[in-house]
Amino acid sequence: MSLIPDDVIEQVREAADIVGIIGEHVELKRTGSDFRAPCPFHGGTHRNFAVIPRKGMFYCFVCHAGGDVFTFFMKKLGMDYPTAVREVARQAGITIPERGPTGPDPREPLYSAVAAAADWFARQLRESPEAQVARDYLATRQLDLETVQPLGLGYAPRSKAFLDAMKGLGVRDEVLLEAGLLAKREDGTLAPRFRGRLLFPIHDVRARVVGFGGRILGEGEPKYLNSPDTPIFHKGKLLYNLHVAKHAMRKAERAILVEGYFDVLRLSLAGIEEVVAPLGTGLTPEQAQLVKHHAPHVILLYDSDEPGLRATFRAGDELLREGLRVSVATLPAGEDPDTLGQKKGVAGLEEILKDAVDVLERKIQILDRKGFFGTLPGRRRALDRLLPTIRAAKDPITRELYISRAAEAAGVRKDVLEREAGMRDAGSGMRPSPTAHPASPISHPALPASAEKAVVLLMLEGEPWKSRVAEVVDAEELEFPPYRAVFESVADDAVLALDDTSARAYELLKAEGLGGRDPNEMYELAVNWLEARRLERQMERLDDQLPFETPDRQASLLAEKRRVFDELRKRYPRYKIAKRRRGAPGT
Numbered sequence: 001m002s003l004i005p006d007d008v009i010e011q012v013r014e015a016a017d018i019v020g021i022i023g024e025h026v027e028l029k030r031t032g033s034d035f036r037a038p039c040p041f042h043g044g045t046h047r048n049f050a051v052i053p054r055k056g057m058f059y060c061f062v063c064h065a066g067g068d069v070f071t072f073f074m075k076k077l078g079m080d081y082p083t084a085v086r087e088v089a090r091q092a093g094i095t096i097p098e099r100g101p102t103g104p105d106p107r108e109p110l111y112s113a114v115a116a117a118a119d120w121f122a123r124q125l126r127e128s129p130e131a132q133v134a135r136d137y138l139a140t141r142q143l144d145l146e147t148v149q150p151l152g153l154g155y156a157p158r159s160k161a162f163l164d165a166m167k168g169l170g171v172r173d174e175v176l177l178e179a180g181l182l183a184k185r186e187d188g189t190l191a192p193r194f195r196g197r198l199l200f201p202i203h204d205v206r207a208r209v210v211g212f213g214g215r216i217l218g219e220g221e222p223k224y225l226n227s228p229d230t231p232i233f234h235k236g237k238l239l240y241n242l243h244v245a246k247h248a249m250r251k252a253e254r255a256i257l258v259e260g261y262f263d264v265l266r267l268s269l270a271g272i273e274e275v276v277a278p279l280g281t282g283l284t285p286e287q288a289q290l291v292k293h294h295a296p297h298v299i300l301l302y303d304s305d306e307p308g309l310r311a312t313f314r315a316g317d318e319l320l321r322e323g324l325r326v327s328v329a330t331l332p333a334g335e336d337p338d339t340l341g342q343k344k345g346v347a348g349l350e351e352i353l354k355d356a357v358d359v360l361e362r363k364i365q366i367l368d369r370k371g372f373f374g375t376l377p378g379r380r381r382a383l384d385r386l387l388p389t390i391r392a393a394k395d396p397i398t399r400e401l402y403i404s405r406a407a408e409a410a411g412v413r414k415d416v417l418e419r420e421a422g423m424r425d426a427g428s429g430m431r432p433s434p435t436a437h438p439a440s441p442i443s444h445p446a447l448p449a450s451a452e453k454a455v456v457l458l459m460l461e462g463e464p465w466k467s468r469v470a471e472v473v474d475a476e477e478l479e480f481p482p483y484r485a486v487f488e489s490v491a492d493d494a495v496l497a498l499d500d501t502s503a504r505a506y507e508l509l510k511a512e513g514l515g516g517r518d519p520n521e522m523y524e525l526a527v528n529w530l531e532a533r534r535l536e537r538q539m540e541r542l543d544d545q546l547p548f549e550t551p552d553r554q555a556s557l558l559a560e561k562r563r564v565f566d567e568l569r570k571r572y573p574r575y576k577i578a579k580r581r582r583g584a585p586g587t
């Protein structure tokens with residue numbers, strides 16, 4: 001057997017899932033950030049044997065057996081060192097090269113810098129007088145210091161003490177800059193990125209700290225600030241708590257997705273381990289893939305208000321696209337998982353999770369409650385809201401079930417719905433659907449980009465326009481993706497979550513403003529235009545549907561079409577003329 005290079009051994013040790021590996025030999029139970037079991041070496045019955053994943057170690061407080069993941073195999077199974085390394089490598093999915101070292105990871109200084117910072121921030125939270133504000137804040141959320149310490153929470157002071165501390169540890173400023181822990185001011189001076197914040201360390205899947213999420217304490221913006229993207233921290237490709245949750249996710253065969261760091265804390269402190277959260281933004285395809293890697297089923301546990309529901313269904317579609325099974329758990333109004341956990345404890349949380357329903361079913365429930373299924377136009381609009389979810393379902397059986405269920409709920413024939421779900425999906429020359437994937441605004445020049453723009457400009461004016469617009473316009477009606485994103489973010493008060501393109505659109509629109517135009521007139525024109533487009537689309541769909549219906553149904557569809565047409569003319573008599581002449585009103 002050839003010699004295994006040191007750095008490869010280190011790589012295997014880092015990649016090894018020590019809890020998962022030892023957990024196959026003894027039954028581990030979490031205690032804080034560690035895991036406990038009866039000792040397999042001295043054969044005890046009390047849980048004196050600890051696995052400490054942060055340190056990659058195990059230790060028995062009675063017989064003092066201890067070591068790393070390799071030592072465990074050597075002691076437990078009598079392997080020699082290279083065999084143990086190869087066995088762990090095999091389980092971690094790492095190929096050991098037969099010869100030649102691979103050289104150190106050039107990102108190593110970044111990992112060390114972030115780890116040193118995490119230790120320092122954690123000590124501030126424990127010891128610094130200034131951190132009293134953070135300790136008090138934790139107390140208001142019913143979290144004591146001892147509980148959160150093992151999770152690595154920290155405090156970033158307002159002063160520049162962090163700079164001196166890192167200097168004292170010999171961490172260079174350039175490394176801290178690259179790690180996103182320092183920011184360069186315009187005058188060239190350096191300042192700590194996090195100041196006056198409670199910090200949540202964010203780990204990669206190998207349990208290395210790679211960045212932080214910081215909650216402001218007291219007044220200030222933004223409420224949450226994350227590390228910027230760095231060579232080791234990619235906001236859209238990490239999930240908070242995945243390094244811990246992945247074991248439980250495999251075991252429970254499910255993941256619970258929540259919105260915030262405190263939600264994760266509350267659930268995992270309640271003993272519900274399989275919980276993860278995106279890092280303050282909507283769920284990305286990469287994050288959905290990460291979840292899929294560890295569990296086949298996801299329960300979404302977001303707030304039940306309008307922004308929460310929007311985020312729920314957006315995340316749901318993303319997860320369905322990965323072929324996952326998706327359920328939605330519904331919290332009582334005004335509660336989040338953290339507050340509910342505080343009030344009702346683990347039993348209250350379990351009950352909510354137990355009552356989770358399939359994501360499409362949840363959509364149908366909500367549409368039903370809003371009375372969508374009472375009228376034919378309502379049913380049509382309901383279908384438009386169900387279609388994205390149906391189309392997102394990558395798993396063919398799920399998709400089939402969804403089509404049946406949606407057809408039943410909306411009272412349409414299954415084959416018609418099938419055709420609609422399928423054809424739009426294939427993009428086979430049909431007109432773009434308002435609910436289909438974002439299309440370039442250039443591909444359909446007849447679209448009223450200016451009416452869409454007008455409603456976004458009004459949203460940006462603040463109240464009362466924001467509420468007035470949000471009341472009558474759904475974000476999904478905006479077909480130009482950056483406008484839709486800006487609209488949603490303003491409606492949700494989540495402007496910081498915008499991606500680069502949309503953030504640029506936001507800035508441009510903000511700079512443009514109303515330009516002296518009368519907001520009342522803009523509102524009237526733009527909202528009417530959107531309503532007219534909605535009605536026109538409805539007529540087109542009725543046309544699509546007609547040839548496939550029984551004569552009876554055809555008659556009622558024609559009557560419906562006449563009604564929609566009348567409404568359209570009433571609502572906006574110059575609609576057709578205006579569209580032909582100058583594109584759109586509201587400019």
Ligand SMILES: [Zn+2]
Nearest residue numbers: 039042060063
């Ligand atoms: Zn022991």
